[in-house]
Amino acid sequence: MEWLIALVIGVLTSTGVYLTLRARTFPVVLGLTLLAYGVNVFLFAMGRLTIGYPAVIDAAAEAYSDPLPQALVLTAIVIAFGMTAFLIVLSLKVRHELGNDHVDGLHQSNDEPTLQKNKQHKPSHSVSSNSEQGRN
C-alpha cells in the first residue's frame, strides 16, 4: 500500500505545482487545491499507515493508530477549504477589475497607460478557452 500512497502524493503534488505555475487564475486555484490534497494525504501518512487499529483508547485494542495526524489533517482541510473559497472570490474580483484572468494582471483599463493588445496573448488562447470550459 505504501507505494500507492506515495504515488498519489507525488502525482497530486506535481500536478499541483504545474498548475500553480500557469499564467491564469483558474488553473492556479486548481493547482493550489491539488497541492492541499497532496499535503493532506502526506500528513495522514506521517502517522504511519495502519489498518484496523483504533485511534482512541480501547481496552481490547492490541495496538493504536496515531490520532494526532488525523486531527492535523482535519484542521488542514478546514483551513485549505476556507482559503480556497477566499481565493476563488478574489480571482473573480481580479477578473472583474482587471478585465482578464491573467495572474500577472495585464491590464487595459481606462486610467492606466494603455498596453497594446498585441500578439502576446496568442499562445495562451487555447488555455483560455479550456479554462472557460472548465468554469462552465
Added chain:
Amino acid sequence: MSHLAAWPVFLPLIAGFIILFAKARGLPLQRVLNLLATAGLMILSIQLLIESSSGEHQVYLLGNWQAPFGIILLLDQLSALMLTITSVLAFAALSYAIATDTDKKGAHFHILFQILLFGLNGAFLTGDLFNLFVFFEVLLLASYGLLLHGGGRLRTKAGLHYVVINLLGATLFLFAVGTLYGILGTLNIADMAAKVAVLPAEDRGIVAAAGLLLLLVFGIKAAMFPLYLWMPAAYTHTAAPVAAMFAIMTKVGLYAIIRVHGTIFGETAGAMAHYYTQWILGLGLLTLVLAALGVMAARGLREQVAYLVLASVATLLIGVGLNTPLALSASLYYLIHSTMIAAGMFLLADIIASSRGPFSDRFESGYAMPKAILIGGMFMFGVIAITGMPPLSGFFGKILILNAALEHPWSGTILTLVLLSGFIMIVSMARTGTLLFYQVIPNTESKNKTETKATTRPFKKIPRLAVIGLFITSPLLVLFAQPITTFTESVAKQQFDTQRYIKAVLSQQPVNKETP
C-alpha cells in the same frame, strides 16, 4: 500558572467578536471599542514585559494538558518584547486609520484589525509548531482582508499575488511540519528540540531538509531573497495604516526563525546545531543588495519605503545569521527601531501623497504642499533614522550589528555590503527629499494659486501626531540605549539557553484541582 499570559491572545479575539456585533450600531461605537481594546492590549503587554524581565519562562498549559501532549502558550522576554512592539504599532496605526477615515472605505476594518492582532499575538506566544501554522493562517486571512480594504485595481492585483504565494507557503509549512512529526513524533517546539538532541545519525538528513523547508516558509513571511517579490507591490498599493501594520508582519517571519530554528536547532542539537545560519546570512546579504537597488529604482515614495522595509529585514536577517548572543541582541534593538520607523514612514508617505494632490507620491515635481516645513522636517527625521545616519537609533542599531559581525569569518563582505547599501539608500533618499520639497512648481501665477488651493489639502493634526509618536521611539532608543541594550542582551541570553527552555516547558505541571 498565571492566566495573564494567555490574555494577549484572547483579548483581541473577544474584542473582534464584540466589534462584529457592535457593527449594527454604526462606526463610532466600533472605533471606540477598537481603540479601547488596542489600548488595553498595550497596557497588558507592557505589564507582561515587566513580568517576563525576571528571566523566567511562563508556560501556560491550554486545557491543563501537560506539555508534550497539549498545546502550550509560552511567555518569555522575546515574546513579551514582540507583543509590546505589536500593540504600540497597532495603536498608532489605528489612530491614523480613524483620523483619516480609512475605515470608512470598506466594511469590517475594525474586526479584521482585531483578528490580525489575535493571529499576531498567538504566533508570538505559541510553543507548538502546528499551532503556529494555525495562527499564521489566522493572521494571513485577516491581512488578506485588510490588504484589499478599500479596493482598487492595483491593490487587487497585488493582493492576488500575496494570497497565492502565502497559500503556497502554507502548503510548504504543512509538508515541513508533517515530515518533522513523522520523524520526531512531536509538535511541541521544546520537545522537538529535546528529540533532535538524541536523533540517530541516519535521520539527520531528512530532519535537516524539513528544517530548511520551514526556513523557506518563514522566508516567504520575512520577505527573504528570492521570496520577496510579492512584498514591495503589496506594501505599495495597500492603505497606509494597513501598510504600517504590515511592518510587523515581516518581523513575524523573523521571530519564527529565531524561535523555531533557534530552539530546535540550537546548541542542544549536537551535530545539527545552527546548521541553517549560513543560509540566512547569505540570503540576507543578497536581499540587502537588491533592496538597496530597489530603493534607488523606486518610482514613488511608498514603493521606496517598501524597499526600505525590505532593507531593514535584510539587515535583521544578517544579524540573526551571525548567530551569536551579541548579534541577536543587536538585531532585537534594530528590530524595535526598524518596525516603528518603517511604520511611521508609511504613514508619512501617505500624508505627503495626499498633500501633493494630483501628483500623489510619484517622483515628479509638484506644487508646494501646505505645512511643507513641518512635513519636510518629519521626512528628514524619518530618513535619517531609517537609513542609519547618526545621531538616531538606526545608526546605533547598525553599529551594534556590525560590531557583532567583526568576529565572523565573512566580516569583510558583511561590512562592505551593509555600508555600501546604506550609502546607496542615503543618496536615493536625499534625491527624493530634494524632489518632493525643493523642486516644486512655483505658484506665481494666480491661476495656479487657486488650483493649488483646490488640489492640495492641509492635513488634520492627529495623523501627524501618530507619525510623531512612532518617530519619537528613535530618539528614545538612543537616550535609553543603555537599559534597552541590557534588556535585549538578556533576551538574547535567554533565547540561546535552549536547555532551560526545554526544561521549563517539559517540567510544567498541570494545575491539580483535587489538591486542597
